[in-house]
Amino acid sequence: MRFQLTEDQSALRAGVRELLDRRFGREALRAAVDAPGRLDRELWRALGDAGFFALRLPEADGGVGLGLPEAVLVFEEAGRALLPGPLVATHLAAGSVAGAATGETVVAAADGRLVEWLEAADVVRGAVAGAVPLRSVDPLTPLHRIPAPTPGEAAADRRPPDGGETHTAAGSRPAEASAHPGSGADPGAAGGEHAAGASAHPGSGGHPRAAAGGRAAGSARVGGGSARAEAKPRVGEAPGERRQATQPPAGTGTGAVGADGTGNPAPDPVAILLTAAEQLGTAVRVQELAVQHARTREQFGQPVGAFQAVKHLCADLLVRTETARVAVYAAAVTGDAADIAAARLLADEAAVRGARDCLQVHGGMGFTWEADVHLHLKRAWVRARRGGGGTESEELLAARLAA
Amino acid sequence: MDLSYTPEEEDFRARLREWLAKVLPTLPPKPSPDDWPARRAYDLGWQRTLYEAGYADVHWDASPTLRLIFLEETERAGAPYVGANFVGLLHAGPTIAAEGTPAQRARWLPPVLRGEEVWCQGFSEPDAGSDLASLRTRAWRDGDDYVVTGSKIWTSHAEVADWCELLVRTDPDAPKHRGITWLAMPMDATGITVRPLRTLAGSAEFAEVFLDEVRVPVANRVGAENDGWRVTMVTLSFERGTAFVGEVVACRRVLAELAVEARRNGRWDDPVLRRRLGRLEAEFRALWRLTQWNVSGAEASGGVPGVGGSVFKLRYSHARQELYDTAAEVLGSDCLDMNRPWVLDRLSSLSYTIAAGTSQIQRNIVAERLLDLPKGR
Numbered sequence: 001m002r003f004q005l006t007e008d009q010s011a012l013r014a015g016v017r018e019l020l021d022r023r024f025g026r027e028a029l030r031a032a033v034d035a036p037g038r039l040d041r042e043l044w045r046a047l048g049d050a051g052f053f054a055l056r057l058p059e060a061d062g063g064v065g066l067g068l069p070e071a072v073l074v075f076e077e078a079g080r081a082l083l084p085g086p087l088v089a090t091h092l093a094a095g096s097v098a099g100a101a102t103g104e105t106v107v108a109a110a111d112g113r114l115v116e117w118l119e120a121a122d123v124v125r126g127a128v129a130g131a132v133p134l135r136s137v138d139p140l141t142p143l144h145r146i147p148a149p150t151p152g153e154a155a156a157d158r159r160p161p162d163g164g165e166t167h168t169a170a171g172s173r174p175a176e177a178s179a180h181p182g183s184g185a186d187p188g189a190a191g192g193e194h195a196a197g198a199s200a201h202p203g204s205g206g207h208p209r210a211a212a213g214g215r216a217a218g219s220a221r222v223g224g225g226s227a228r229a230e231a232k233p234r235v236g237e238a239p240g241e242r243r244q245a246t247q248p249p250a251g252t253g254t255g256a257v258g259a260d261g262t263g264n265p266a267p268d269p270v271a272i273l274l275t276a277a278e279q280l281g282t283a284v285r286v287q288e289l290a291v292q293h294a295r296t297r298e299q300f301g302q303p304v305g306a307f308q309a310v311k312h313l314c315a316d317l318l319v320r321t322e323t324a325r326v327a328v329y330a331a332a333v334t335g336d337a338a339d340i341a342a343a344r345l346l347a348d349e350a351a352v353r354g355a356r357d358c359l360q361v362h363g364g365m366g367f368t369w370e371a372d373v374h375l376h377l378k379r380a381w382v383r384a385r386r387g388g389g390g391t392e393s394e395e396l397l398a399a400r401l402a403a
Numbered sequence: 404m405d406l407s408y409t410p411e412e413e414d415f416r417a418r419l420r421e422w423l424a425k426v427l428p429t430l431p432p433k434p435s436p437d438d439w440p441a442r443r444a445y446d447l448g449w450q451r452t453l454y455e456a457g458y459a460d461v462h463w464d465a466s467p468t469l470r471l472i473f474l475e476e477t478e479r480a481g482a483p484y485v486g487a488n489f490v491g492l493l494h495a496g497p498t499i500a501a502e503g504t505p506a507q508r509a510r511w512l513p514p515v516l517r518g519e520e521v522w523c524q525g526f527s528e529p530d531a532g533s534d535l536a537s538l539r540t541r542a543w544r545d546g547d548d549y550v551v552t553g554s555k556i557w558t559s560h561a562e563v564a565d566w567c568e569l570l571v572r573t574d575p576d577a578p579k580h581r582g583i584t585w586l587a588m589p590m591d592a593t594g595i596t597v598r599p600l601r602t603l604a605g606s607a608e609f610a611e612v613f614l615d616e617v618r619v620p621v622a623n624r625v626g627a628e629n630d631g632w633r634v635t636m637v638t639l640s641f642e643r644g645t646a647f648v649g650e651v652v653a654c655r656r657v658l659a660e661l662a663v664e665a666r667r668n669g670r671w672d673d674p675v676l677r678r679r680l681g682r683l684e685a686e687f688r689a690l691w692r693l694t695q696w697n698v699s700g701a702e703a704s705g706g707v708p709g710v711g712g713s714v715f716k717l718r719y720s721h722a723r724q725e726l727y728d729t730a731a732e733v734l735g736s737d738c739l740d741m742n743r744p745w746v747l748d749r750l751s752s753l754s755y756t757i758a759a760g761t762s763q764i765q766r767n768i769v770a771e772r773l774l775d776l777p778k779g780r
Contacts, residue, residue, distance in 0.1 A: 001405060001406060001407065001408050001409075001412070001468050001471075001695060001698070001699060002404075002405045002699055002702075002703075003404055003405065003406055003692070003695045003696050003698075003699040004404065004696070004699045004700060004703060005404060006404070009404065069404045291774050291775075291776065294776055295775070295776060295777070302777070302779055303776075303777050303779075305770070305776040305777060306776070306777040306778065306779025307779065308763070308766075308767065308779075311766065311767065311770040311771075311776050311779075312763070312766040312767075312770065314770050314774055314776060315717070315765075315766035315767075315769040315770040315774070316717075316766070318714065318769055318770075318773060318774060319714050319717050319718055319769065322693070322711075322714050323689050323690075323693060323714075323718050324689070326689060326692040326693045326695075326696045327685070327688065327689040327692055329404055329692075329696075330404075330406060330688075330692040330695075332404070333404050333405070333406050334406065338684075338688070339688060341681075341685065342684065342685035342686075342688040342689055343689075345682060345685040346685060346686075346689050391678060393681070393685070394677075394678035394679075394681035394682050394685075395677070395678065395681060396681070397680075397681035397682070397684040397685055398662070398677045398678060398680050398681035398684065399681075400684065401658060401659060401662040401680060401681065401684050402662045402663075402666060402671070
């Protein structure tokens with residue numbers, strides 16, 4: 001047992017941090033806040049070139065050939081940097097949607113009744129008929145709400161779990177896209193969604209543009225060529241537990257399809273894990289911000305971090321972060337659905353409570369638009385709603401406990 | 404990141420499992436918790452059994468990973484706890500092993516390993532709890548002896564111990580951390596009075612120890628005079644390393660039992676309680692991973708447990724209390740009945756955020772040593 005980062009993994013994380021510092025530093029972050037809803041396509045392609053989306057595709061298919069443990073490290077850094085965009089959806093589509101692997105194509109995905117980055121996306125996975133924009137609490141995450149079907153429509157609207165996929169022409173209005181779900185869907189990609197998370201290969205389904213996934217092979221990439229994916233069971237599965245991987249256990253009130261009335265499939269465990277990794281990154285960042293402030297801000301003639309009331313808030317930030325970290329990393333190694341559910345609960349807690357405590361440590365500055373704290377908190381709130389929210393994970397763990 | 408064990412480690416686990424299955428049914432019945440001499444005999448007997456099978460020194464000489472496997476498997480199998488051997492095996496023993504002379508190691512370590520002698524701890528005092536370094540029990544040199552006067556508190560197993568690892572002040576004029584000395588005090592010396600303390604759970608788990616001009620040979624000093632604080636820190640870091648491995652395994656078993664009980668009595672249908680149990684399952688899964696992470700870190704750093712132990716202890720002590728508070732919800736009004744399972748454990752869990760460094764002291768350690776925040780009030 002060597003449950004620590006390998007040298008390659010440490011190097012990978014450092015490489016991604018360096019890339020994001022350079023390409024999405026504080027100025028770029030604040031510029032993004034001032035232009036809500038705009039996705040930086042150049043940055044997106046740079047992420048593609050760096051292997052962000054093709055990370056887990058086999059090298060033979062033009063991917064980086066790494067595994068989930070490496071993916072969570074990369075998504076941790078994305079979360080830490082507050083990187084905007086449908087990162088998880090595009091990463092998961094890399095094996096089945098043309099251009100996703102290289103960052104040419106931006107892929108959004110319906111998640112329950114919500115969809116992030118609908119207008120900016122080239123391809124939308126899942127049923128998003130009639131989606132209407134929300135006034136998103138997070139200036140860095142545009143959101144649409146997918147309406148609940150009326151009772152009469154519900155049956156007709158129900159779709160198989162492998163759902164539909166909507167391609168939108170660049171710059172097309174979302175109303176058009178959602179008015180014709182499935183129209184223009186690429187026949188090669190349709191039906192590929194369900195498997196995309198864990199094991200899809202580019203080109204499966206004969207998608208002509210998927211070959212573009214190999215375009216960046218050989219270029220400088222995060223992780224380099226020496227890192228190896230570690231052997232692991234299929235994601236979302238415990239031994240002898242194929243069913244629970246993609247389906248919440250019976251009695252939790254959700255089936256694989258349509259509990260939210262949208263006909264969209266139950267959340268992919270990998271999507272939940274990568275979201276947890278982003279939450280971990282937020283927890284790390286708000287801890288850094290809180291501690292930095294506590295060390296430098298002086299009141300009563302000493303740094304506020306010398307007061308135990310403040311110091312203990314910071315210590316709790318670290319404890320929550322490190323507990324979430326091991327849960328996320330272990331879930332990436334085992335791929336077990338219950339480990340992923342645990343990781344999600346702890347990472348949500350570390351991010352949301354961490355951001356709240358960070359805000360408190362900042363005092364009045366924490367309540368301002370200029371401080372970045374609110375951006376971390378709001379993003380953590382958005383991510384905490386993904387995949388049915390934490391109650392789904394609590395129910396899954398309870399069911400495992402009683403099994 | 405690798406959670407799998409090597410073939411050698413798996414082999415160690417398999418042989419241990421096989422041995423436990425064979426030996427546990429042959430053990431005598433567990434003694435009553437109030438019968439201290441019987442508890443001593445039982446705990447020493449178990450240590451002797453371990454010694455004869457070659458497992459006695461797993462706490463000292465084995466790699467952190469083998470220690471983890473040992474603690475995990477013995478807990479799973481329901482083997483006896485370390486009990487009265489705790490201070491000898493996990494506090495005083497490791498300290499003597501690290502800081503003692505060859506003669507001291509030869510005198511004190513084999514009887515601990517063989518299950519022949521019990522140690523207790525004389526660290527805390529009525530006026531020196533969290534601020535341990537302010538301890539005032541005095542020791543004067545008189546020929547080849549130290550003469551010790553003062554009082555100690557929270558001393559577990561004092562009634563049945565052969566030896567006490569004792570911290571005394573040998574230089575009252577030095578800064579408080581610099582005037583402390585570590586002594587091995589024989590518990591049959593003249594001038595020692597032991598007064599048992601009853602805990603809120605009703606049991607006498609520890610005692611106050613009064614020392615009135617007790618003579619301790621200078622040869623019993625481990626480390627240099629006035630260097631006892633540094634010597635002590637070796638001991639404390641051991642306590643925060645793998646000390647809770649067995650308990651995490653036990654907590655996960657209790658959690659599964661709670662689910663069974665809740666399904667039996669119908670409270671499982673309450674979604675609030677069910678989700679609370681689900682969240683606890685997440686918590687204890689993570690605590691197990693944190694243990695593996697810390698053990699792997701200790702393995703990489705040559706076996707020294709780091710500050711990661713403070714992170715673990717903060718989270719674990721809170722989680723344990725939440726576990727037994729949730730058990731009370733599962734029990735309903737039966738949680739007021741001391742004859743029901745988990746009710747006594749709920750009371751005992753209250754000590755976890757206090758003993759071996761309060762949560763507040765642990766937060767200071769985390770903030771000052773890991774986050775580099777300034778010392779202050």
